Amino acid sequence: MVKRHGLRYKGNMAESKPFGLDHDQKVATTAKSSMLVVAGPGAGKTRVLIARAAHLLENGIPPDRILLLTFTVRTRRELKERLTEAGLGEIRVETFHALAYDLLYEATGKPPRIADEEELEEIVKPVLRRAGLKLSPRKGLEKLYYGGEAFSDARSEYLRYLSARNLYDYNRLLIEAGKLVRKDFSGYHLLIDEFQDLSPEILSFLSIFRGAEFFLVGDPAQAIYSFRGARPEKLRNFLTENLPELKIHVLRHSYRVPEGILRMAEGLRFDPFNLGLSLTATRPGGEILGWRYPSVRAEAIGVAKMVAELLGGTRMETAGYTDLCPGDIMVLARLRTVLAPLKETFLKEGLPLSEPEEEAERRAALVRELAKYADDPEGFREKLSRLPADLKEGISDILAGDLEKERLVARLKLISMADFLRPSTTGVNLLTIHGAKGLEARVVILVGAEKGLLPLKVLPDSDPAEEKRLLYVALTRAREKFIFTTAPGRRLFGKKLSGEVSPWLRKIPQREEKMPSRRPKQVGLFGIILFFLLIWTSPIHGMNLMEAVHQWENVLRQKHPALKALRARIEAQEQRIEPAGALPDPRLSFIVRNVGDPVPANTLGEEAMSLTGVRLEQGLPWRGKRPTRKKLATLRTEELRIRYEDLFWRLRGEMLKGALELAYLEGETRILKDIFNLLQTFEEVALTRYESGAGLQADILRVRTEKSFIRKQLLRNEERRKSLSWLLCRKYLVTGCDHPVQIEFPEELPPLPPEERLHPLLEDSPRVRIFRIRVRERSLSARLAELERYPDFRIFAGWYSRGNLPEIYELGIGLDIPLFISRKQGPLLEAARNEVSAAEENLEDIKNDLSFRLENLLIKARTEKELVNLYRREILPQAEADLESARYYYENGKLDFLNLIERVRHLLTYRRELLRHRTDYLSAIFEIESLLGRALLFTESSDGGRP
Numbered sequence: 001m002v003k004r005h006g007l008r009y010k011g012n013m014a015e016s017k018p019f020g021l022d023h024d025q026k027v028a029t030t031a032k033s034s035m036l037v038v039a040g041p042g043a044g045k046t047r048v049l050i051a052r053a054a055h056l057l058e059n060g061i062p063p064d065r066i067l068l069l070t071f072t073v074r075t076r077r078e079l080k081e082r083l084t085e086a087g088l089g090e091i092r093v094e095t096f097h098a099l100a101y102d103l104l105y106e107a108t109g110k111p112p113r114i115a116d117e118e119e120l121e122e123i124v125k126p127v128l129r130r131a132g133l134k135l136s137p138r139k140g141l142e143k144l145y146y147g148g149e150a151f152s153d154a155r156s157e158y159l160r161y162l163s164a165r166n167l168y169d170y171n172r173l174l175i176e177a178g179k180l181v182r183k184d185f186s187g188y189h190l191l192i193d194e195f196q197d198l199s200p201e202i203l204s205f206l207s208i209f210r211g212a213e214f215f216l217v218g219d220p221a222q223a224i225y226s227f228r229g230a231r232p233e234k235l236r237n238f239l240t241e242n243l244p245e246l247k248i249h250v251l252r253h254s255y256r257v258p259e260g261i262l263r264m265a266e267g268l269r270f271d272p273f274n275l276g277l278s279l280t281a282t283r284p285g286g287e288i289l290g291w292r293y294p295s296v297r298a299e300a301i302g303v304a305k306m307v308a309e310l311l312g313g314t315r316m317e318t319a320g321y322t323d324l325c326p327g328d329i330m331v332l333a334r335l336r337t338v339l340a341p342l343k344e345t346f347l348k349e350g351l352p353l354s355e356p357e358e359e360a361e362r363r364a365a366l367v368r369e370l371a372k373y374a375d376d377p378e379g380f381r382e383k384l385s386r387l388p389a390d391l392k393e394g395i396s397d398i399l400a401g402d403l404e405k406e407r408l409v410a411r412l413k414l415i416s417m418a419d420f421l422r423p424s425t426t427g428v429n430l431l432t433i434h435g436a437k438g439l440e441a442r443v444v445i446l447v448g449a450e451k452g453l454l455p456l457k458v459l460p461d462s463d464p465a466e467e468k469r470l471l472y473v474a475l476t477r478a479r480e481k482f483i484f485t486t487a488p489g490r491r492l493f494g495k496k497l498s499g500e501v502s503p504w505l506r507k508i509p510q511r512e513e514k515m516p517s518r519r520p521k522q523v524g525l526f527g528i529i530l531f532f533l534l535i536w537t538s539p540i541h542g543m544n545l546m547e548a549v550h551q552w553e554n555v556l557r558q559k560h561p562a563l564k565a566l567r568a569r570i571e572a573q574e575q576r577i578e579p580a581g582a583l584p585d586p587r588l589s590f591i592v593r594n595v596g597d598p599v600p601a602n603t604l605g606e607e608a609m610s611l612t613g614v615r616l617e618q619g620l621p622w623r624g625k626r627p628t629r630k631k632l633a634t635l636r637t638e639e640l641r642i643r644y645e646d647l648f649w650r651l652r653g654e655m656l657k658g659a660l661e662l663a664y665l666e667g668e669t670r671i672l673k674d675i676f677n678l679l680q681t682f683e684e685v686a687l688t689r690y691e692s693g694a695g696l697q698a699d700i701l702r703v704r705t706e707k708s709f710i711r712k713q714l715l716r717n718e719e720r721r722k723s724l725s726w727l728l729c730r731k732y733l734v735t736g737c738d739h740p741v742q743i744e745f746p747e748e749l750p751p752l753p754p755e756e757r758l759h760p761l762l763e764d765s766p767r768v769r770i771f772r773i774r775v776r777e778r779s780l781s782a783r784l785a786e787l788e789r790y791p792d793f794r795i796f797a798g799w800y801s802r803g804n805l806p807e808i809y810e811l812g813i814g815l816d817i818p819l820f821i822s823r824k825q826g827p828l829l830e831a832a833r834n835e836v837s838a839a840e841e842n843l844e845d846i847k848n849d850l851s852f853r854l855e856n857l858l859i860k861a862r863t864e865k866e867l868v869n870l871y872r873r874e875i876l877p878q879a880e881a882d883l884e885s886a887r888y889y890y891e892n893g894k895l896d897f898l899n900l901i902e903r904v905r906h907l908l909t910y911r912r913e914l915l916r917h918r919t920d921y922l923s924a925i926f927e928i929e930s931l932l933g934r935a936l937l938f939t940e941s942s943d944g945g946r947p
Contacts, residue, residue: 019051019086024251029055034214034246036195036239040279041265041476042256045217049191050082052215053091056189063090070095070193073419074394075438079193085727096202097170097414100177101407103208107181111406114413115167116368123167127158145171145201146229170414171201178204186211196223199230203238214243221270221472224434226463232272254279256440257476258286264482265475268468268504286478290449290501290510291485299487300341303331303445304349306483307428308701310443311351311708325708326352327425330441332433332474334453337492339430342447346428350698350898352705354424357435363391363420371412374405394420426709433470442480449484449505452497471504486510549656556651563651566644573637581630584619591615591800604803611808613800619816620793628784632777639773645933646766653930657923658728664919665721669714671911676710678904679703685891699897706901749868749921752861753936758928762850766933771843778839782832789825792816854931857924864921871914879907 021029025044028037029051039045049068056066068083068091070076080093094102104112115123121137128140131154135143144155162172178201190209192198195218198206206214223232239246254262259281266278291306293299310324333339336357346353366387373380384392398411423429423439431439433446452458455467475482488499501510557563591614595607604610683703689695762768794814801807818825883903889895929936 019047019054021047021051022253024249024253025051028052028217028249028251031215031247031249034243035216036246036248036273037215037217037251038219038248038273038275038277039217039251040219040221040254040269041262042254043219043251043279044255045193045219045251046079046082048251049079049193049215049217050086050088052191053083053088054086057088057091061187061189063088064092065187066091066189066191067099068093068191068193069099071197071418072421073398073415074421075193077394095414096205097173098411100173100205101410101414103181103183104173104177105407107177107183111404112168112173112176112410113166113406114173114410115162115169116371116413119167120169123161124158127154127161130154130157141169142227146227171199174201174205178208181208183208184211185209188212190214192216192218194218195235196220196232197225197228197230198235198238199225199228200234201229203234206238207242210242214246220272221268221469222437222476223270224437224466224470224473226466232270236272248273248275250275250277252277252280253282255282256479257281258283258478258480260286261288261475261478261482262286264288264508265472268472268475270465270469270472285480287481288475288508289481289483290505290508291483292499292501292510292512293485293487296341296487296490299447299485300345303342303447303485304345304351306445307331307346307351308349308697311701311705323708323711324442325425325712326354326428326705327423327709327712328442329428329445330423330436330439330443330477331428331430331445331447332436332477333431333447334433334456334470335448335492336432338448338453338490339432343430346430350702352427354427354429356421356423356429356431357417360417360420360422363394364415364417366391367395367415367420368412371409374409391420425712426705433474436477437473440477440479442478444474444478444482446474446482446484448486448490449502450486450490450497451500451502452492452495453490454502454504458493458495468504471502484508549659552655552659553652556655557648560651563644563648566640566647570637570640570644573633573640577630577633577637580633581626583626584621586619587617589615589617591798604801606803608802608805611800611802613798613808615796615798615810617794617796620795622787622790622792625784625787625792628780628787632780632784635773635777635780639770639777642766642769642773646770649766649930649933653926655728656926658724660919660923660926662721662724662728664915665717665724667915667918668912669717669721671908671915672710672714672717675904675908675911676707676714679707679710682887682900682904683707686897689893694893696897702897702901706904749865749918750925752858752865752925753928755858758854758858758932758936759851761932761934762847762854764933765850765931767846767850767931768843771839771846775836775839775843778832778836782829782836785825785829785832789818789821789829791818850931854928857928857931861921861924861928864917864924867917868914868921871910871917875910876907876914879903879910883907 019025019029021044025048028035028048031052037045037048039048053066053068057063068079070079070093073095076093076095080089083089083091083093101112101114120141124137124140124144127144128135128137131151133140133143133151133154140154143151144158159172162168168176185208188209188211190206190212192206192214195216197218220232223230257265257279262279262281269278271277291302293302307329310329311326331339331342339355343353343355370380370383373383395412395415398408421435423431423441429439429441448454449471454471455464456462484502484505486499486501488497490497490499592612593610594604595609604612683700686695686699686703690697690700792815794816796810796812796814798810799807800810883900883906886895886900886903890897890900925936
């Protein structure tokens with residue numbers, strides 16, 4: 001067992017759960033010097049980064065010397081979550097820009113002022129006009145940095161303007177940090193994600209980390225951001241100049257992309273380091289299909305029908321895909337304009353669709369808008385309250401941090417579209433290839449895979465090598481099937497394209513689209529089996545939440561390593577109490593003194609001052625010092641005992657929070673199964689109406705889409721349940737889990753304890769008692785500092801032999817007098833008294849803070865209880881009656897199917913919200929228990945957590 005920096009690891013972390021590394025990954029994570037790891041699609045890039053961090057910690061690298069750097073807030077949050085799940089939450093994860101901001105702030109002593117997008121566009125307009133450049137402000141900002149020599153004068157003027165006003169944009173922040181930061185980074189370890197996307201400005205910033213060890217992970221075959229300056233040759237130059245001893249290592253296995261697709265993609269691989277590498281697939285299968293349509297309009301209709309077939313299985317040849325939900329399909333194009341006809345057709349056909357890039361831009365703009373309200377706390381809170389819950393969650397780490405106003409504003413202004421780019425699970429995702437990088441889907445459809453688009457030839461600065469890499473990225477997004485389409489007559493920037501297939505896809509035969517005749521859909525085999533499983537499988541009941549609390553508290557006390565370690569510290573501290581008040585150890589000295597010339601060496605008996613003997617000394621501290629030291633040791637023991645209680649209640653609270661989430665997942669799974677069965681009934685009604693000519697095929701598609709979504713939710717719930725069970729067992733119960741833990745809510749919610757009973761209990765809470773003891777400790781330390789101004793006594797006795805001369809005996813008393821009180825004991829006493837005042841203020845502060853938190857939790861609990869009652873008595877009964885009414889009217893042809901499905905969605909939402917309110921109510925009570933350090937609901941089960 002190795003313990004460092006408050007984290008515990010067993011054995012070699014790079015080889016143990018939860019990493020499960022293959023040979024190539026283990027070699028990478030255990031590298032002893034700087035390394036560049038080439039990790040293709042599905043090669044385990046993120047896993048390697050996390051395992052590398054664990055390896056560094058295991059080998060004694062302090063967590064504050066490890067920096068994991070990435071490009072977006074979204075990726076930063078995902079990496080932070082993965083690190084926390086692996087017990088590595090102390091490691092700092094930052095975006096390049098956020099770290100540059102912090103280091104520049106530290107170096108200059110003043111916060112860099114980040115200009116927002118609107119401000120930069122206004123600044124660049126006159127610059128472009130004076131340079132005679134006819135570009136939009138947004139395009140101009142891009143070209144100023146990466147447009148080459150033609151833009152050098154405009155770039156210089158723009159940067160001078162920013163510098164004169166102490167303004168920063170994304171790139172100047174990195175450039176200035178590279179110039180001004182002079183911190184010594186020796187001993188630091190940089191873990192860098194997606195090295196192929198490093199721009200010249202980021203490389204300039206990274207050059208300040210001289211003496212640090214670099215661990216770069218990425219894939220040069222996915223280098224598709226040359227328009228941001230991220231070019232392979234610039235990366236090679238940086239590595240050659242700054243890391244001449246860098247080793248290159250390849251991860252050769254892809255665990256995501258199937259063999260048939262990967263073989264095609266690897267034929268396009270870009271290999272700037274001349275490694276001769278080629279990825280090997282661990283998954284068999286993978287299908288690539290090509291379709292040629294007679295026109296762009298026919299292409300849009302054909303792709304829409306293809307998606308409908310994949311979702312609903314209207315043909316026997318697509319029946320294997322009837323378990324697909326809309327989010328499992330991704331439609332890609334080289335340019336966003338190519339997707340416009342598809343969007344229009346999808347909407348007409350009633351197919352669910354999503355445009356993640358447009359949605360991400362909208363969400364990023366909403367967040368950046370918050371920065372304008374930095375000086376208006378009320379306006380900021382109001383604006384924040386209007387944001388969707390998932391959007392607030394996306395920036396929760398920014399808002400949760402204790403950031404000063406300038407840092408918060410900078411973090412918000414640095415938000416970009418990429419920070420919120422995520423695929424939908426309820427709609428078919430329409431994306432550009434650039435937007436799809438880092439994402440994946442079971443089926444990928446590439447529209448417009450033709451000359452003029454791939455490679456893109458209508459723009460003068462397009463790079464054929466990068467165009468090939470774009471196709472590589474598109475191919476490797478697919479987990480099961482890749483489909484590409486072409487159509488003649490497509491117009492792009494006023495030019496008509498031939499529709500000839502991309503040269504890199506010529507070897508794949510294309511089929512002409514044949515429109516299917518309208519006929520009743522066949523129910524997929526998977527759907528039938530799943531339906532009967534849901535209907536006939538009896539639910540497995542888990543233990544009640546109260547039972548779990550009773551059982552797990554004892555296990556937590558006995559087995560949790562942090563509590564065991566604290567118990568050991570308490571026992572050790574108890575052994576220090578008596579020695580702390582004991583007399584100092586006596587000093588026994590053996591003395592030989594020779595007087596005269598060095599030769600002869602022994603003049604004993606010849607010189608009167610020559611002697612040999614023994615001396616015993618005993619120190620006697622000033623009255624009061626010993627009892628004070630003993631009291632201090634006793635108080636420190638008591639503080640450890642209370643810290644044990646505090647830790648127990650905090651761990652118990654975290655454990656019960658996980659148990660509540662498990663109970664929620666159990667309840668949500670039952671709700672989803674009920675709704676699935678309801679949808680199955682509606683599908684039969686829709687199918688009957690369609691076969692009789694009274695209904696629409698779109699109705700069947702809609703209900704199957706809803707069913708697919710619920711299937712996916714069920715699978716995710718099961719996956720999440722297993723993950724939570726594993727975390728509960730390993731982190732809190734410190735035991736194995738052969739099967740997922742199953743927890744169920746109590747039938748009736750327990751009552752909320754009276755408020756007048758709770759506030760007095762705060763005085764006896766572990767946190768208050770800890771701070772109260774610290775006040776007493778500081779007072780005793782001040783008393784001891786005062787006593788240090790007084791002398792200590794020393795008694796001594798000795799006997800000395802002088803050979804033939806008479807022996808000498810001595811007995812005496814001495815004083816250890818503090819001579820420099822004004823420079824030593826005086827300042828120490830003053831500091832100790834100041835610490836007493838600070839401790840008293842801290843005690844009052846913690847009381848106020850706990851009182852405020854308790855009040856908030858009580859408000860939350862009361863609100864959740866009221867909402868539970870509201871949903872039970874009014875909202876749910878009304879929704880169920882509304883659905884029953886809609887079902888009747890649909891069956892009689894008086895209501896369209898979309899309205900019926902909408903009511904099903906409402907019912908599902910309301911039932912889940914009721915369950916969430918029940919969960920949040922119990923969560924609030926458990927948080928109150930953690931705050932007070934005592935059980936309120938299950939008082940017979942807890943002894944207060946004392947060791």
